[in-house]
Amino acid sequence: MSTNSLTSTGRAGDSGDKIFSGATLAAGGLILAVLFSVAVFLLIQALPTFSADPAEITGGEGFGSYILPIVIGTVIAATIALLIATPLGIGVALFISHYAPRRLAQVFGYVIDLLAAIPSVVYGAWGYAVLAPQLALAYAWLAENLGWIPIFEGPASQTGRTMLTAGIVLAVMVLPIITSLSREIFLQTPNLHEEAALAMGATRWEMIRMAVLPFARPGIVSAAMLGLGRALGETMAVALVLSGGALDASLIRSGNQTIAAEIALNFPEAFGLRLSELIAAGLVLFVITLAVNMIARWIISRHKEFSGAN
Amino acid sequence: MTNATLSRRKSQLTKGKLPRYTVWVVLGAAVVLAAAVSALVGFSIVSWTIFAAVFFVAGATIVTATVEGGRKATDSLATYLVYGCFLLALLPLLSVIWTVLERGLPGISYDFLFTSMNGVTGAVDNDAAENGTPVLGGAYHAVIGTLQITLWATLISVPIGLLAAIYLIEYGTGGPLTRAITFFVDVMTGIPSIVAGLFAAALFGLLFGPGTRTGFVAAVALSVLMIPVVVRSTEEMLKIVPNELREASYALGVRKWRTITRVVIPTAISGIASGVTLAIARVIGETAPILVTAGFASAINWNVFSGWMSTLPTFIYYQILTPTSPTSIDASTQRAWAAALLLILMVMLLNLVARLVARMFAPKTSR
Numbered sequence: 080m081s082t083n084s085l086t087s088t089g090r091a092g093d094s095g096d097k098i099f100s101g102a103t104l105a106a107g108g109l110i111l112a113v114l115f116s117v118a119v120f121l122l123i124q125a126l127p128t129f130s131a132d133p134a135e136i137t138g139g140e141g142f143g144s145y146i147l148p149i150v151i152g153t154v155i156a157a158t159i160a161l162l163i164a165t166p167l168g169i170g171v172a173l174f175i176s177h178y179a180p181r182r183l184a185q186v187f188g189y190v191i192d193l194l195a196a197i198p199s200v201v202y203g204a205w206g207y208a209v210l211a212p213q214l215a216l217a218y219a220w221l222a223e224n225l226g227w228i229p230i231f232e233g234p235a236s237q238t239g240r241t242m243l244t245a246g247i248v249l250a251v252m253v254l255p256i257i258t259s260l261s262r263e264i265f266l267q268t269p270n271l272h273e274e275a276a277l278a279m280g281a282t283r284w285e286m287i288r289m290a291v292l293p294f295a296r297p298g299i300v301s302a303a304m305l306g307l308g309r310a311l312g313e314t315m316a317v318a319l320v321l322s323g324g325a326l327d328a329s330l331i332r333s334g335n336q337t338i339a340a341e342i343a344l345n346f347p348e349a350f351g352l353r354l355s356e357l358i359a360a361g362l363v364l365f366v367i368t369l370a371v372n373m374i375a376r377w378i379i380s381r382h383k384e385f386s387g388a389n
Numbered sequence: 390m391t392n393a394t395l396s397r398r399k400s401q402l403t404k405g406k407l408p409r410y411t412v413w414v415v416l417g418a419a420v421v422l423a424a425a426v427s428a429l430v431g432f433s434i435v436s437w438t439i440f441a442a443v444f445f446v447a448g449a450t451i452v453t454a455t456v457e458g459g460r461k462a463t464d465s466l467a468t469y470l471v472y473g474c475f476l477l478a479l480l481p482l483l484s485v486i487w488t489v490l491e492r493g494l495p496g497i498s499y500d501f502l503f504t505s506m507n508g509v510t511g512a513v514d515n516d517a518a519e520n521g522t523p524v525l526g527g528a529y530h531a532v533i534g535t536l537q538i539t540l541w542a543t544l545i546s547v548p549i550g551l552l553a554a555i556y557l558i559e560y561g562t563g564g565p566l567t568r569a570i571t572f573f574v575d576v577m578t579g580i581p582s583i584v585a586g587l588f589a590a591a592l593f594g595l596l597f598g599p600g601t602r603t604g605f606v607a608a609v610a611l612s613v614l615m616i617p618v619v620v621r622s623t624e625e626m627l628k629i630v631p632n633e634l635r636e637a638s639y640a641l642g643v644r645k646w647r648t649i650t651r652v653v654i655p656t657a658i659s660g661i662a663s664g665v666t667l668a669i670a671r672v673i674g675e676t677a678p679i680l681v682t683a684g685f686a687s688a689i690n691w692n693v694f695s696g697w698m699s700t701l702p703t704f705i706y707y708q709i710l711t712p713t714s715p716t717s718i719d720a721s722t723q724r725a726w727a728a729a730l731l732l733i734l735m736v737m738l739l740n741l742v743a744r745l746v747a748r749m750f751a752p753k754t755s756r
Contacts, residue, residue, distance in 0.1 A: 104560065110553050178468065190482070194482050197485055251481040308581075318706075372576050
């Protein structure tokens with residue numbers, strides 16, 4: 080009897096084991112399948128665009144000349160965001176990891192993380208209603224005094240809803256990403272390196288420059304890359320803030336457009352070929368962000384192997 | 390002789406060092422000077438602040454450089470800049486929160502919370518603007534849509550995310566499949582939300598004909614964004630479950646899957662729950678995927694499987710971009726900010742719950 084029940088429960092448990100491990104494996108495989116099918120379904124739906132008569136594509140000159148300006152616009156917006164957010168983010172991360180009083184550091188960390196908790200549409204509304212009118216004054220000044228630089232060429236936008244404003248809003252949105260990742264890396268700096276630098280008579284800044292920053296460099300690079308990925312794909316802030324248009328070198332006039340905002344603004348009314356065009360644009364965005372993210376992850380994983388040796 | 394050495398030694402400690410109050414003196418001087426300069430070019434709070442900051446940093450650095458030397462000056466300059474970065478980063482946060490509170494609070498009322506936009510037309514808003522009748526219409530339908538879509542997204546992504554994380558930690562052997570999943574989960578975290586929306590739209594477009602937009606399509610789109618977050622946080626939590634617990638369970642002859650469901654997961658449940666809550670908080674504010682998958686509705690729709698749906702983010706977006714009454718947009722703006730306040734409160738609440746859950750149900754480790 081007892082032997083019987085032992086062997087029978089054994090078999091039942093065995094099948095439980097198999098079902099459970101099978102389920103976990105299936106879930107893992109499903110994730111790979113989803114990522115793969117994102118690419119496949121976008122490609123299928125985008126196909127009509129690539130085979131369509133160039134004259135039927137928006138702009139009338141084929142998909143290439145339709146997508147190029149908004150790709151450039153996307154890159155410009157993300158570049159502005161990154162140029163502002165990277166130094167600022169490193170500064171904030173240093174403040175939290177090395178400058179703020181120990182007791183308050185964690186609280187400050189939460190506060191900066193709150194920036195990440197605010198939904199993107201609220202940032203868009205804020206940029207549209209609060210930031211843009213403020214910046215319009217600054218743009219008028221820039222156009223008057225620095226108008227000879229192409230990017231500040233006037234006449235400045237009266238509403239302030241320009242590429243530079245969109246870039247600044249994006250910078251605010253990627254700031255918490257860059258800050259939290261760099262902060263993690265800064266805190267991982269070997270204490271002995273820091274103490275050694277201080278013991279040699281280095282000031283706090285010299286210690287940071289000699290011990291913390293070299294150690295954290297790959298981390299900072301990948302944090303910036305992840306921020307870039309976010310900035311490239313961010314939709315609502317740009318859709319609400321930017322009053323879009325044709326490609327324009329000046330950042331303080333209305334004009335330019337990003338891929339994500341172009342999709343969001345036109346998708347609800349799109350059908351037929353236009354729909355396929357927008358999905359193709361989404362595919363382009365997907366490929367760009369995928370490349371950026373993969374490079375960032377690759378840098379992180381390479382760094383992990385290094386830091387293991389330390 | 391002795392006196393001389395004593396006094397000399399004492400002075401040597403503080404020699405070439407600035408007294409502590411120097412910073413405040415320089416700050417005061419900078420503020421006064423900035424007010425004067427700012428008044429010359431046309432006084433405003435913004436220019437005053439900018440001038441004061443520049444004067445303070447320059448002044449304090451120069452004073453330090455002359456008294457304490459170049460290295461100390463670089464150090465203090467770096468300190469001021471780092472503090473400045475933090476203050477600068479606080480500005481948008483405070484501004485956003487202040488704006489949302491200031492403009493959103495007047496719009497929050499019983500009507501706003503418990504009526505939909507059904508039947509509210511431009512004429513109603515015009516009436517409110519001209520005759521001072523109360524602003525009608527609310528976000529009830531959007532709140533319902535948000536909760537429904539988020540609930541379905543959670544129902545889809547939590548089991549998949551949880552099981553995948555278990556596979557990675559408990560069953561994965563570090564082979565190519567494990568590494569591929571880990572890598573692509575990381576990559577998936579970076580998928581732009583609008584691409585996730587397009588994917589769901591393309592998938593259901595192929596299956597059920599183009600233009601299929603329902604709450605469920607939106608839930609699938611949100612799941613694509615949510616799964617990697619759930620996997621990531623669950624993985625971290627499973628990793629910190631001590632191996633001794635698993636081994637003790639195996640030693641008692643317990644099957645692996647029973648060990649996982651009865652020992653490992655209960656130990657890590659607080660962290661998993663808080664990770665799931667944070668993932669919900671992340672997707673509840675998403676706008677772009679909803680825009681392309683669920684369309685937009687002004688009436689209440691309880692059914693996620695048919696008909697268009699609104700969520701709070703798309704409600705905000707459309708109220709701002711296409712006001713209900715093009716001539717008097719104040720009513721729409723007020724509704725948008727009230728909805729923004731509601732949405733931020735939801736997200737903050739979820740974040741708070743996540744932290745509380747993590748703290749309250751934390752496993753009791755060694756006593």
